[in-house]
Amino acid sequence: MQIAVVLYDRFTALDAVGPYEVLSRMPGAELTFVAAQAGPVRADTDRLALTADAAFEELAAPDVVVVPGGPGQMERMDDERLLSWLRAADAATTWTTSVCTGSLLLAAAGLLDGRRATTHWLLMDELERHGATAASERVVTDGKYVTAAGVSAGIDMALTLAATVAGDDLAQTAQLLLEYDPQPPFDAGSPVKAPAQLVTALREVSRAAQPQGHAP
Amino acid sequence: MQIAVVLYDRFTALDAVGPYEVLSRMPGAELTFVAAQAGPVRADTDRLALTADAAFEELAAPDVVVVPGGPGQMERMDDERLLSWLRAADAATTWTTSVCTGSLLLAAAGLLDGRRATTHWLLMDELERHGATAASERVVTDGKYVTAAGVSAGIDMALTLAATVAGDDLAQTAQLLLEYDPQPPFDAGSPVKAPAQLVTALREVSRAAQPQGHAP
Numbered sequence: 001m002q003i004a005v006v007l008y009d010r011f012t013a014l015d016a017v018g019p020y021e022v023l024s025r026m027p028g029a030e031l032t033f034v035a036a037q038a039g040p041v042r043a044d045t046d047r048l049a050l051t052a053d054a055a056f057e058e059l060a061a062p063d064v065v066v067v068p069g070g071p072g073q074m075e076r077m078d079d080e081r082l083l084s085w086l087r088a089a090d091a092a093t094t095w096t097t098s099v100c101t102g103s104l105l106l107a108a109a110g111l112l113d114g115r116r117a118t119t120h121w122l123l124m125d126e127l128e129r130h131g132a133t134a135a136s137e138r139v140v141t142d143g144k145y146v147t148a149a150g151v152s153a154g155i156d157m158a159l160t161l162a163a164t165v166a167g168d169d170l171a172q173t174a175q176l177l178l179e180y181d182p183q184p185p186f187d188a189g190s191p192v193k194a195p196a197q198l199v200t201a202l203r204e205v206s207r208a209a210q211p212q213g214h215a216p
Numbered sequence: 217m218q219i220a221v222v223l224y225d226r227f228t229a230l231d232a233v234g235p236y237e238v239l240s241r242m243p244g245a246e247l248t249f250v251a252a253q254a255g256p257v258r259a260d261t262d263r264l265a266l267t268a269d270a271a272f273e274e275l276a277a278p279d280v281v282v283v284p285g286g287p288g289q290m291e292r293m294d295d296e297r298l299l300s301w302l303r304a305a306d307a308a309t310t311w312t313t314s315v316c317t318g319s320l321l322l323a324a325a326g327l328l329d330g331r332r333a334t335t336h337w338l339l340m341d342e343l344e345r346h347g348a349t350a351a352s353e354r355v356v357t358d359g360k361y362v363t364a365a366g367v368s369a370g371i372d373m374a375l376t377l378a379a380t381v382a383g384d385d386l387a388q389t390a391q392l393l394l395e396y397d398p399q400p401p402f403d404a405g406s407p408v409k410a411p412a413q414l415v416t417a418l419r420e421v422s423r424a425a426q427p428q429g430h431a432p
Contacts, residue, residue, distance in 0.1 A: 051264065138397065181368075
């Protein structure tokens, strides 16, 4: 099973690494990081680069595609080379997936028209604007399209997908290996749970960043 | 605030990327991935490399050190260059931290003697053998030493540390940005919660891998 994880400048690293850590442990999985060209790709903080081992075109027919989000997504919304590859890859995939604002790239490629999907909580309107039916859920499955909410939701998405593809035992084994028994010190991970003033402050930062309007 | 995240061959990527994603968002944080030499460092799956931007010696006096775990940790337990750097860096740090079997490297450097600490659930005995008092908790703080359980626990560790260093509002804002509102599809992330036969199977795999005996 060929799995392609897409990288582009200013992606958010955890969006990509969360699913990678789960999906690469599926039996028979051959996971490859792909980008416009092979080599290091800088994440949004500029403090980290992940290596793409192949250019898009080298993986023409993956079984699974994972598209992470991040501030750099905005600059890729009319990147015809990426969008064409996404469309062609999607014609081959069993599963086409995204994390965070990666779903906006799927939408820009025309793959989410009329489909239920999700994205980072700050960008739900943007997802609607691009033709999807935005759903405030952590993982949304519509046909072969599996989209995750912001950043860390990619881990939950990948466990959900791994269970479907390889069975519950495999998914639970991956969860146990990764010791994914979350105990965050706060219950502030969603806009309905976090202190209201922090939600408001982030909404203002996001609005001020328009038209980039990306999730940080 | 200088933060050094250590890389070495066959580290586990999420161990490093989880804390990075939180800690790099602290005001004034200057986070650098460091390794034996600058350049790409391959993770345990061989499907991914992260770029180290500096050699150890270029960051002689960091304020925070983060040591990830992974199968490659075993081969580093007598790597005197790494261990010497850890001791020297620790003399400068405000916080010395680890994720997963990264704590075994701190222990090998002599930094956890008699201290409470944690590691991946498969390696708790090994941590005891190296002089620490192993505690089955997700995040253990003993003085300036903050150790996390397996892989994904690094996110919880980093949020805990960010709250201490930069305040609850900052930590909760990071959690909200990363949409860290975990909803795993199974409750199988710890050996006391996962199906017993899966726990047994992993213990057997780990035992068979001795003397490497690492967490996968």
